[in-house]
Amino acid sequence: TLALITNELPTGTIDGTNTTFSLSHTPANPAYVQVSLNGLVMSVGNDYTVTSGSIIFLTASTPQPGDILQATYFY
Numbered sequence: 001t002l003a004l005i006t007n008e009l010p011t012g013t014i015d016g017t018n019t020t021f022s023l024s025h026t027p028a029n030p031a032y033v034q035v036s037l038n039g040l041v042m043s044v045g046n047d048y049t050v051t052s053g054s055i056i057f058l059t060a061s062t063p064q065p066g067d068i069l070q071a072t073y074f075y
Contacts, residue, residue, distance in 0.1 A: 002028055002074040010055055010071050016064045019057045025075035026053040033073040037063060 005025060012021035027033050030050035035042045042048055047061040055071060063069050 004072070004074055006072045007070045008072070010069055014063045014065060014067055014069060016062060019059065019062050021055045021057075021063075021069060023053045023055065023071060023073070025073075027073040028075055033071055036070045036072075037061070038068055 003025075005023075008024060010021035010023055012018055023033075027050060030052075031044060033044065033050045033055070035044070035048055035055055037047075042061065044050065046058070048055050048057045050056070055069075057063065
């Protein structure tokens with residue numbers, strides 16, 4: 001049985017340089033983790049990747065101070 005996590009606030013410092021943020025659970029399928037930044041859905045593979053329980057942003061889309069980062073996924 002899978003559980004759904006919606007709009008989780010991943011942990012990690014949002015400072016414009018940190019690119020790695022942790023989820024509270026390891027997603028069942030990393031390809032289906034939906035990440036939004038300030039309400040805009042980001043693109044997996046273009047804006048970020050997911051490895052185990054971590055979201056790793058590509059440099060150009062690294063969250064800046066004041067940004068709101070959220071993740072929705074099954075685990």
